[in-house]
Amino acid sequence: MSKGLLISVSGPSGAGKDTVLAKVKEKNPGFGTSVSVTTRAPRENEVEGQDYFFRSKEEFMKMFKEGEILEYDEFVGNLYGTPTIPLQEMSEAGTDVLLDLTIAGSMALKENFEQSVTIFLLPPSFQELENRLRGRGSESEENVEARLQMARQEVSSAPGFDYVVVNDDVEEASAKIQAIITAEKCRYIRNTDIEKDM
Ligand code: 5GP
Secondary structure: OOOOOEEEEEOOOOOOHHHHHHHHHHHOOOOEEOOOEEOOOOOOOOOEOOOEEEOOHHHHHHHHHOOOEEEEEEEOOEEEEEEHHHHHHHHHOOOOEEEEOOHHHHHHHHHHOOOEEEEEEEOOOHHHHHHHHHHHOOOOHHHHHHHHHHHHHHHHHHHHOOEEEEOOOHHHHHHHHHHHHHHHHOOHHHOOOHHHHO
């Protein structure tokens, strides 16, 4: 059985990753989700074990030292990491997994897994990005500024990714991601057992 794809979507905060990923997930209910560990405080509607595993910095670093966290990155003062075991188990079982990672996270995935597919999601413009971040209402002014500053740096990382998708329309962007996944599944390298069945 071929391994499940590890499809990682990165992009500036406010590029619309959550909405686009939710749409892709809706169309692919069989996809697995990697629930990350974070040292960030939970937002009002976030649920432990569903949105994130919320841990102290000490607990987080202990998990990393013990190999329970595959990769981690710092984002706006907090740590975010991918739990090792669930990701490996899902992929080995042939389950495709969608991940929402920072750029460094996607790059780490690409380095470690041949079944990774990295997608860079871009907002249509910086103005739109700023509108979206402020429109959320959940971030402080300082946090919005930090996320905007970060976004400008992040865009220069696009060449390291396998694909780039501009999110000016959620339906269209999710359809493009769907097309990428379909094409990746058809790659010869993921179907080397075809001759056995002939
Ligand atoms: P937020 O605080 O908005 O939930 O997430 C901030 C950023 O952390 C997002 O851009 C998301 O991609 C990233 N992130 C979430 N989980 C992980 C993870 O496990 N590893 C890495 N590298 N980044 C993550």
